[in-house]
Amino acid sequence: MFFLSFKRYNIRLVSALILILSGLRCLADTSTPDFRQMAQLAEYVGVDYPEAVANGEIINEGEYQEMLEFSRILVTEAQQAKATTIISRAQKLEAAIHEKQTPEVIRQLGRELRSELLMLMPVSSQPSQLLPISETHSLFQTHCAACHGAMGKGDGVASAGLEPPPTDFTDRERAMNRSVLGLYDAITDGIKETAMVSYDQLSEEQRWSLAFYVGGLAFEANAEEGVNATDLSIKELINHNPIQLANGDSNTLKSVIYLRAQPSALFTEKPSPLQIARDQLLAARASYNKGNYEESNRLAVSAYLDGFELVENSLDTRNPDLRKDIEANMMALRKQFRESSNQEQLNTLLDITLAQLETAKRQLSADSLSNATLFSASLIILLREGLEALLVTLALVLVLIRSERRDALKFVHAGWITALIAGGVTWWAARSLVNISGASREVMEGVAALAAALVLFYVGVWMHSKSNTIQWKAYIQKHVTQRLKTGTLWGIATLAFVAVYREVFETVLFYEALLTQSLPAQNPTIIGGFLVGLLCLSIIGWIMVRYSIKLPIGRFFSVTTYLLVGLSFVLIGKGVIALQEAAFIDASPLPISFEVDWIGLKSTWQSLMAQITILVLFLVFMLVSNQRRKPETSSDF
Template sequence: MTLSFLISFSAHANEAQSDTRQLMQIAEYINVDYREAIKNGEIISQGEYDEMLEFSALAVEKTQNLDGGNAAVEAALKLQTAIKNKQEPADIEPITVELRHLLMDIAPAVTLKKSLLPATQTHALFQQNCIACHGAKGQGDGPLAASLEPTPTDFTDKARAHSRSLVGLYDAITNGIDGTAMAAFSQLNDQQRWSLAFYAGSLAFTESEQVSQTPTGMTMQDFVSHSPTTLNKQFPAINLASIEQLRANPSPLFAAADPLAMAKQQLEASHKAYLADEFKQAQALAVSAYLDGFELAENALDAYDTQLRKDIEASMMQFRQLTSQANQETALAETLEQADAQLTQAQNMLSADTLSESTLFTASFIILLREGLEALLVVLALVTVLVKTERRDAVKFVHTGWILAIAAGFGTWWVAQHLVSISGASREIMEGVAALLAAVVLFYVGFWMHSKTNASNWQAYIRDNIHRHLSTGTLWGIAALAFIAVYREVFETVLFYQALLTQSLPSQFMSVGTGFIAGIVVLAIIAYLMVKFSLRLPIRKFFLFTSYLMLALSFVLIGKAVAALQEAALVSMSPMPINLDIAWLGVHPTWEGVLAQLLVVLVSLILLLGLPSFSQNKTA
C-alpha cells in the first residue's frame, strides 16, 4: 500500500511539475522572442507574431487547469490581450515576469544535481547533440539553421541571455519546444541535461580570471529559476556583473559550503524575506539555516564550547519563532545580530588555523558514540532476546536488518551527493519518522516482555508460546526494527563526518580517523559487556531488564523524533523557560518534546503498575 501511494503521489507531482514548468517556459519564451515579432506597435515578423499569439492562447488554456492558479489565469489573459494589442516588448516583459512568479509559487521545487559533468564532457555532449542547429560556438549558425523556422537560438546573444533562466534552458532540453525544431533530449540523463543547460547559459558571458563567489542571500534555487535580469531586480545588492560571472563559471555554486557561513547566509536571506512580507519563505530559510548549515558543524563546536553551541541553538530557535509572527521587525533584527555574532565566534573558533588535532579526535569520537549507541542497544537487545529464548537460528534476521541499513544509509548519501538534492528538512523528516516508528515498536515490545515476567514456568512458556509466535513474518519484523534503528542514524552520521572532514586539513584526517576507531572500540566494549551481562542473567530477570531498556529507549527516541520533526517545521516549537537540554536522553528545551516524553513515562507507569492484576487475568 505504501509503495502504491508513493508511486501515485510521484505521478501526481510529476504531472503538476510538467504543467507549471511548461507554462513557465512559455512565459519566458514569449519574453525573449516577442521583440522579434513587434517593434513600435508594428509586426516585423508575421511568423514570430503568430507564434506569440499561439503561445499566449496556450498559456491561458493551461493556467485554467491549474489548482490554485486564479492569479496566474488573470496574468495569462493580461498577457494575451497585450500581445493582441501589439504592445511594446518593454510592456510585455513585466507581465511575463509576473506570470512566471505566480507559477513558481504553485510549482514543485526544482530538483537540482549536486554536481555537473566535467567541462570537457559537457562540451563533447554539446558537439554531439547541438551543433547541427546551434553551431559549434552556440551562435545559432549550424548547418541546418538556414532551413529552420524559427531560427535556432543564438546562445551568445547577451541581451537574450539576460532574459533566459537556466531552468528554462533545462526544460527546453528535457521537453523540447512545440512548434519549433527543438526536440526533447530524453535519451540524456538528468545530470547531462543540467550540464548542457548551464553550458548553454554560459556562452553569452566571459569568464573572469578572478573566481566568482556565491552572493550572500541568493540560493542555488534562485540562481537557476530566474534570469540574470530578474535576479538583479530581486536582489538589488547583487550587481549584474556578479551574476554574469556565475553564469560564465558556476563552479562556486557547487563547491562545498562552510556550514556556519551557510547558516549566516540563510538567516540573512530569511530576514530579507520577512521584511518583504514573504513569511513562508522566511520560515523555510530559517529552518534551512539550522539544518543545512549549523547542524553540520555543531559536533565540532561541541568539542570546543558546548555552551556556545547551546546559545546558538537558542538564538536560531528564537529567530525561527519570530519569523512566524507579524510585526516583529525590531526583535528579528536584534536576534539576527546576536546569532550572527555567535556564528562568527564559532567560525573563528573552528577555522582551519585553530582547529586542533584533539578537537577533531573528540568530535569524531562523539559523533560515532552519540549516533551509534542507541542503534547498538536496540540491535543487541534483539539478539540477546533471541539467544535467551533459544532461537539462535533467527539471529541472522537481525544481522540482515542492520547490514542492509548500513548499506542503505551509504546508498542514500551517495544518491544525495550525485543524483538528487536531499534538503536538511527532508533528512530530519526521514529521521523523525523513523525514530517515532522505532519508539512505538520498542514501547510495545518492552511492555509485552514485562507482561510475561510473571509466567510460572519459563521454559514451558518459551517452548509453547514464544517459539510459536516467532514465525517467519515476525522475524522479518524484527529485521525491520533493526533496519529502522540503524538506518535513521547512518545517513546523518555520514553527513556529519563529511562536514567534519571539510573543516579539517588533509594532514588532520588521521585525527578524525583515530576518533572514529576509538568510537568503534568503545561501542564494541559496551556490546561485549551488555551481552555478557545479559546472558548470565536468569531468564526472568533478563526479560525484566530488557523490557526496562526498551521502554527507556522509547523515551529517548520519542524525544528525538519530536525534535527532528520540529527542526523540519512539521511540529510547533514552544521554548521552555529553562534551557533543559540533555541530548543523550533525547530531552530538548521545548514543551512539545518534554510533554511527549512525560506521556511515555506516564503510560509506562500506568501499564507497569497495573501489570500484576493484568497478567493474572490474561492467559499466555
C-alpha cells in the same frame, strides 16, 4: 513469542502513525500563481522580438503573432494573480508590441516585468554541482544537436522547416539577454507553440548542466576577466541575464561573461554549513519582507537543518553555550518568520543570530580547530549516534539467545548489515543523484524513531510479563519453537534495520561536515576519534552480551524490560524533536529551558508529553501486572 503478530502489529502501527502525522500536517496552498512560467515568457519575448519586428515593420508574421499571444498570456496571468505592479508592466509590454516598438524598448520592458516576477516567485532550487563538461557535451549531442546543431548554431539536421527556427546559442546578442534560469525552464517545461519539447525526464543536475552549457556557447573564458568573478553568486548568475547583472559596468560584465563561459568556477567548493545557515536566514528575511511568511519559515528551517545542525557537534566541543544560544535563537526565528506581528523584534533577533554565526565561524575555522577538538567531536558523533542502534540490536540478540533460538540471529545480523549498506547508498545518492533536504532527513528520522519507540515499548511490556521463570519456561516449551517462523523472523530483521538505518545516514552527514572544517593533515585525527568510538561501542556490546547471558532468566527479563522501555522513552522524545526541527509539528517551549540530548529530553511541551505518556503507560501496566501476578503460560500480551 513477542514477534508472533509482528506483521499485523507493524501494519497497525504504521497506519496509526500515518493518521497521527497527517493530522499534524497543514494543507499546502496550491493557489500560488506560476510566476516562474510568466518570468520565462517575459524573457522569451524580449529575446525573440527582434526576429518579428525591425524598424517598426513586421519582418516575420508568425513570430509577431507569437509575441502578441505571449504578451496576452502575461496580461491574463497577471490579472488572475491580482498583482497590481505586474499587471501594469504586462500591459505596457503588450501595448509596446502592438505599437511595434524597437527591440531595445521591448527588452527593457520585459526585463522590468521579469524583475518584478522574480521578487514574487518562491525561491527556486539551485544546482549544488554540474556534470563534467564531457558528460554535458554528450547529453547535448544526444538530446539537442538534431535541432540546434552539433555546435549549437541552430542548424541541426532536423531544423529545416521548423517555425520558429531552433535557437542559435552562439548568437552573442541573444545570449546577453538570456538567463540560465530561462534556459533551464525551457529545457524542463519546453516552449509552447514551438518545436521545443520538455526534457523533464532528465535529472535536475543534467538539466542545469545543459542550461549552463548552452548559455555559455556564445562566450569565451578569459582568465583575466575571471579575477573578480567570485563576487557573483550562483543565484545571481542563474536568475539574471548578463546585461542585467552588468548594469552598465564593464568590469562586472567581464566577470559575468567569464562565468557564463566557465561556470565550473562557481562550483569548486561546497559552501560551509555555517555559510548555508547564514544565506538561508538572509533569504528568509527577504521573503518575509515580501509577505511570503510560509516561504520565510521554510528557509529558516533549512538554515538550521541544512546548515547549523551539521556543525553542532564540533561547536559543542569548543563553546557549548554558544551552540545552545544559536539553536534557541534559530528555533525562535522560525516562529517569528511565520507571523507579521513584530518585524522590529524579528530583525533584532536575526541580527543577533547572524553575529553569533560569525563568532561560531571564527571558532570553527580550520586554523583554530585543534586536533583535540576534532578527535573529541569525532568520538562524540559516533558514540551519540551509535549507542542507541547498538542497544536495540543487542537487546534483540540477547532475547533470541535466551529464547534458545541462536539459529535466528542471522536475521538480526541481516537487518543491521543491510542498514549500514543502505545508509552508505543513501549518502552517496544524496551527494550524487538527488538533493535530500535537511527537513526530509529529519522527517525520515522522526518517523523511524517513533515507530521504533512504539515497537520497543511493546516488546518491553511483553518481556515484563514473562519475567517469572516458571512462566518463561512454559512459554518457551509451548510457543517459541512453533511460532518463530520465517515471516516473524523477518520482522526482527526489519526492527534491527529501522533502529540502525536512522542513525547511519545522519552519522555520515556529521562526519562529512566535520571533514569540511579540518585540514587534510588532520584527517588521521578524525579517523582516530572514529576508531576509539568504535572500540568503546564494541566494549559496551561485549559487556552486555557476556554478563546478560549469565543473569538468571527472571533478572535478565527485568533488566531488559527497563532497557527497552528506557530506549522507547529516548526514541519517542527524539522522534518528536526531529519532527519539530523539520517544522512537521509545532514546538511549544516550556517556561524553563533545558536539554539532555542523550535521553532525548528537551524543553518543549510536545516532546515532554510524549515521554511522560510512555512512563505513565508503563507504570499503569506495572500496577495492573502486579495485581494479576499469576502464572499465565499462554500470555502473549
